[in-house]
Amino acid sequence: xxxxxVLRSYLPFAVLAAVLVVFPFVASTNLVNIGVFALIxxxxxxxxxxxxxxxxxxxxxxxxxxxxxxxxxxILITRYQVHGVLAAGAAVVVSMLIALLVGIPLLRLRGHFxxxxxxxxxxxxSVVVRELDVTGGxxxxxxxxxxxxxxxxxxxxxxxxxLMTPVVVIGLLxxxxxxxxxxxxxxxxxxxxxxxxxxxxxxxxxxxxxxFILSAGYAGLAGVFYxxxxxxxxxxxxxxxxxxxxxxxxxxxxxxxVWGAITGSIMVQGLDEGMRVLIPQLIPGATGEVQLVGFxxxxxxxxxxxPGGLAQLAAMVTARLRGRQVERxxxxxxxxxxxxxxxxxxxxxxxxxxxxPGSPYLGDVLDSAQIPERGSLVLxxxxxxxxxxxxxxxxxxxxxxxAGEILALIGPNGAGKxxxxxxxxxxxxxxxxxIEVRGRRVEGRRPHVVAALGAxxxxxxxxxxxxxxxxxxxxxxxxxxxxxxxxxGMLSLARREERDIERIARAAVAAMGLAxxxxxLVKDLPFGRQRKVEVARALALSxxxxxxxxxxxxxxxxxxxxxxxxxxxxxxxxxxxxxxxHDVDAVMALADRVAVMDEGRLIALGAPSVVxxxxxxxxxxxxxxxxxxxxxxxxxxxxx
Amino acid sequence: xxxxLQLVFSGLAQGAVYGLIALxxxxxxxxxxxxxxxxxxxxxxxxLSAISAVTAGVPLLPAVVLVVPMVVMVAVLIERLxxxxxxxxxxxxxxxxxxxxxxxxxxxxxxIWGPQARGLPAxxxxxxxxxxxxxxxxxxxxxxxxxxxxxxxxxxxxxTLLGKAMRAxxxxxxxxxxxxxxxxxxxxxxxxxxGFVGAVAGLVGSPIYFSSWDYGLGLGLxxxxxxxxxxxxxxxxxxxxGLLLGxxxxxxxxxxxxxxxxxxxxxxxxxxxxVRPQGLxxxxxxxxx
Numbered sequence: 001x002x003x004x005x006v007l008r009s010y011l012p013f014a015v016l017a018a019v020l021v022v023f024p025f026v027a028s029t030n031l032v033n034i035g036v037f038a039l040i041x042x043x044x045x046x047x048x049x050x051x052x053x054x055x056x057x058x059x060x061x062x063x064x065x066x067x068x069x070x071x072x073x074x075i076l077i078t079r080y081q082v083h084g085v086l087a088a089g090a091a092v093v094v095s096m097l098i099a100l101l102v103g104i105p106l107l108r109l110r111g112h113f114x115x116x117x118x119x120x121x122x123x124x125x126s127v128v129v130r131e132l133d134v135t136g137g138x139x140x141x142x143x144x145x146x147x148x149x150x151x152x153x154x155x156x157x158x159x160x161x162x163l164m165t166p167v168v169v170i171g172l173l174x175x176x177x178x179x180x181x182x183x184x185x186x187x188x189x190x191x192x193x194x195x196x197x198x199x200x201x202x203x204x205x206x207x208x209x210x211x212f213i214l215s216a217g218y219a220g221l222a223g224v225f226y227x228x229x230x231x232x233x234x235x236x237x238x239x240x241x242x243x244x245x246x247x248x249x250x251x252x253x254x255x256x257x258v259w260g261a262i263t264g265s266i267m268v269q270g271l272d273e274g275m276r277v278l279i280p281q282l283i284p285g286a287t288g289e290v291q292l293v294g295f296x297x298x299x300x301x302x303x304x305x306x307p308g309g310l311a312q313l314a315a316m317v318t319a320r321l322r323g324r325q326v327e328r329x330x331x332x333x334x335x336x337x338x339x340x341x342x343x344x345x346x347x348x349x350x351x352x353x354x355x356x357p358g359s360p361y362l363g364d365v366l367d368s369a370q371i372p373e374r375g376s377l378v379l380x381x382x383x384x385x386x387x388x389x390x391x392x393x394x395x396x397x398x399x400x401x402x403a404g405e406i407l408a409l410i411g412p413n414g415a416g417k418x419x420x421x422x423x424x425x426x427x428x429x430x431x432x433x434x435i436e437v438r439g440r441r442v443e444g445r446r447p448h449v450v451a452a453l454g455a456x457x458x459x460x461x462x463x464x465x466x467x468x469x470x471x472x473x474x475x476x477x478x479x480x481x482x483x484x485x486x487x488x489g490m491l492s493l494a495r496r497e498e499r500d501i502e503r504i505a506r507a508a509v510a511a512m513g514l515a516x517x518x519x520x521l522v523k524d525l526p527f528g529r530q531r532k533v534e535v536a537r538a539l540a541l542s543x544x545x546x547x548x549x550x551x552x553x554x555x556x557x558x559x560x561x562x563x564x565x566x567x568x569x570x571x572x573x574x575x576x577x578x579x580x581x582h583d584v585d586a587v588m589a590l591a592d593r594v595a596v597m598d599e600g601r602l603i604a605l606g607a608p609s610v611v612x613x614x615x616x617x618x619x620x621x622x623x624x625x626x627x628x629x630x631x632x633x634x635x636x637x638x639x640x
Numbered sequence: 641x642x643x644x645l646q647l648v649f650s651g652l653a654q655g656a657v658y659g660l661i662a663l664x665x666x667x668x669x670x671x672x673x674x675x676x677x678x679x680x681x682x683x684x685x686x687x688l689s690a691i692s693a694v695t696a697g698v699p700l701l702p703a704v705v706l707v708v709p710m711v712v713m714v715a716v717l718i719e720r721l722x723x724x725x726x727x728x729x730x731x732x733x734x735x736x737x738x739x740x741x742x743x744x745x746x747x748x749x750x751x752i753w754g755p756q757a758r759g760l761p762a763x764x765x766x767x768x769x770x771x772x773x774x775x776x777x778x779x780x781x782x783x784x785x786x787x788x789x790x791x792x793x794x795x796x797x798x799x800t801l802l803g804k805a806m807r808a809x810x811x812x813x814x815x816x817x818x819x820x821x822x823x824x825x826x827x828x829x830x831x832x833x834x835g836f837v838g839a840v841a842g843l844v845g846s847p848i849y850f851s852s853w854d855y856g857l858g859l860g861l862x863x864x865x866x867x868x869x870x871x872x873x874x875x876x877x878x879x880x881x882g883l884l885l886g887x888x889x890x891x892x893x894x895x896x897x898x899x900x901x902x903x904x905x906x907x908x909x910x911x912x913x914x915v916r917p918q919g920l921x922x923x924x925x926x927x928x929x
Contacts, residue, residue, distance in 0.1 A: 115732075116861075117909060117910060119861065124907070128903070279751070290747060295743050296741065298740075299736065300722055303737045
């Protein structure tokens with residue numbers, strides 16, 4: 001049954017291939033000529049779509065890579081008579097190398113700055129090709145012969161269209177596979193919540209860099225075909241207008257959908273030709289790049305009216321035909337344009353929660369090989385301090401955590417508990433002090449480094465991956481326990497690994513009692529269940545140190561009991577659990593040791609029965625909130 | 641020596657135009673965190689409109705005075721039509737959107753005015769030679785008007801209640817509302833200010849640097865680079881960044897090769913972004929403006 005699903009997923013590509021093969025037979029030469037350009041730019045747009053939709057980065061200078069590919073190919077062929085295939089390969093490699101060199105510094109920039117830096121790159125490339133002799137200055141490089149394979153010359157629009165067809169179909173297929181692969185899953189998670197993805201071990205920078213390089217490769221290959229087809233490469237190939245055109249193709253088609261890129265490129269190329277003919281007729285005397293007016297207007301209209309692009313439109317139409325309402329654009333995916341890494345707004349209040357987490361079977365989820373010997377030191381915090389200007393949020397905290405214990409971190413609001421979690425998990429760099437996870441110093445390192453050592457966390461303000469399902473959320477946590485990279489992902493070679501990921505993700509979901517919701521979109525779940533998704537996700541990493549920030553908030557009584565039982569089992573497996581919790585009754589019953597923070601200091605640390613009667617603790621809680629009552633009640637019980 | 645002085649001086653004049661454009665970027669970014677890629681288009685639009693007016697027989701001064709409010713209105717109108725309807729603005733969204741606006745404006749200017757670059761007649765005055773440096777009167781106009789307009793905008797943003805409230809909109813929308821400024825209103829005013837400085841830049845520069853439909857792209861990008869020197873939030877650094885960039889470009893064009901002139905700005909941009917993305921002068925957490 002699985003292979004049937006696989007076949008079905010390839011069906012659209014077979015249909016596309018068939019349509020492209022038939023097209024030159026039925027269309028006029030003029031139309032086929034337009035089609036050739038649509039395929040050339042479409043190939044580049046597929047790469048840009050990966051960069052924008054998947055890696056969440058915008059390049060305003062993508063024509064730079066297109067031009068590098070075109071020029072490299074043209075130079076190798078006309079000057080050095082290199083074999084066509086070799087020249088094409090070299091052109092792609094050079095484009096990717098340049099992307100690597102500029103990507104390493106540029107991808108550390110965010111938002112506006114990266115976009116403008118790529119724009120700068122585009123302009124530098126176009127200045128350089130105008131100035132250098134090897135690129136032929138402003139006139140460019142002439143006389144590139146049409147490609148010839150086995151004596152067949154691809155010199156008519158029809159022939160060239162057929163030459164490009166397999167390249168585009170395969171390019172699209174590889175891109176689609178990448179979106180569905182481990183890499184795609186991780187990057188989609190980054191678009192929803194960068195911090196949560198990193199805390200699950202996703203190295204955002206490295207993945208983005210790979211997609212950036214890949215997208216440059218697509219653009220470079222498109223440049224190769226461009227050089228062949230025009231037989232001339234001039235500085236126009238690096239022009240800003242071409243970058244805008246590619247961007248429009250991706251935005252019009254719908255970000256995050258590779259099919260959108262190819263659809264968008266066909267529409268934009270049609271628009272381009274149409275405006276070129278139409279505008280001079282409407283406005284006599286109009287010359288030059290007047291079709292730009294169409295690009296600009298369409299770009300603005302799409303953003304305002306249809307931010308999900310044609311993919312959103314298609315999803316709406318399909319839904320209308322099926323007679324049900326679409327709540328979100330693009331078949332349930334939120335448009336990357338709208339996601340800014342902010343936590344998904346969950347429906348408040350877990351109404352009608354059913355029962356406790358079902359029979360938790362953690363054997364599959366927690367991997368004993370990853371868990372250190374019970375009682376060994378897994379986390380050691382020394383003199384941990386965080387200052388913001390004049391305010392000290394955390395002051396000289398010392399804490400050791402051992403495998404197979406549950407340590408509760410409690411304290412009034414603003415005591416610095418979450419700040420401690422943020423520093424331990426790598427989300428915040430401490431001002432001072434050291435953090436060792438299994439003997440490795442991690443203070444100030446990125447969260448994915450800490451996660452790679454087997455420490456992960458949940459978030460007080462939920463950080464679920466809103467655009468994917470419960471299962472999809474949990475599957476991201478297997479990132480570190482799987483290895484297929486970009487190439488295997490594109491070739492779809494990781495089927496067995498994917499099956500393992502799904503099996504363990506399902507086990508973790510079931511352990512949290514979420515089996516019935518496994519295939520629902522996580523953002524459609526009530527608040528309490530989203531919280532449980534986060535715990536399931538953290539468990540699925542097979543952690544040896546689990547940091548839970550208020551895991552019980554929003555859960556019903558029976559659910560709390562269920563979670564407590566699950567945490568005890570997790571402890572039995574040898575995992576160290578640290579939890580920040582406001583429910584003092586639950587904490588005292590569950591924890592082996594309790595650490596109390598107040599105003600940034602650790603004021604007490606020990607067994608619950610000892611801490612409960614500590615005068616400093618009682619004083620700290622007095623008059624703050626209802627935790628004080630709970631604690632006093634506990635103390636009273638002890639006394640009487 | 642006089643070569644150097646000559647290059648520096650004409651660079652300063654060019655840089656003042658960049659500085660005004662940079663001011664426009666900051667005027668919006670400090671309020672709404674949008675990089676308005678259509679900033680340069682305001683300058684091209686102002687220059688071309690004034691040239692048409694002068695060609696039609698309107699004297700220079702009234703033409704200039706009429707064009708400025710017109711461009712301000714265009715900027716505000718575009719904000720109302722294209723920026724205001726977006727409920728949740730992200731960096732990616734704002735870049736694509738303003739890129740679309742910029743592209744459409746460019747094409748409309750191409751349709752109306754055609755591809756030729758033209759210049760306004762020079763403002764009244766005589767060219768002079770001072771210490772071997774020939775100074776065009778228009779360059780003095782550029783420097784003088786830029787200084788006045790720049791100082792006025794900086795003063796308005798730093799010292800008036802309205803300006804302070806507008807800047808507060810980016811961080812403290814509630815406090816800004818308390819003194820009667822809604823973020824919507826602040827964004828609209830900011831676009832008006834951007835249109836104003838853009839129009840002034842386009843008008844004073846037109847007699848020397850000419851105006852054309854595609855003049856705005858390069859100008860806008862250079863203004864952006866200058867604004868980046870101040871981390872996109874400092875008006876003063878943006879102004880001086882523009883001057884610095886103008887001089888640097890002229891030196892490269894004079895001593896190395898005119899062809900590389902346009903690459904200078906982007907090398908500076910890449911360097912600044914890599915070394916100090918928060919800007920050259922400000923500390924990461926220092927106060928804005």
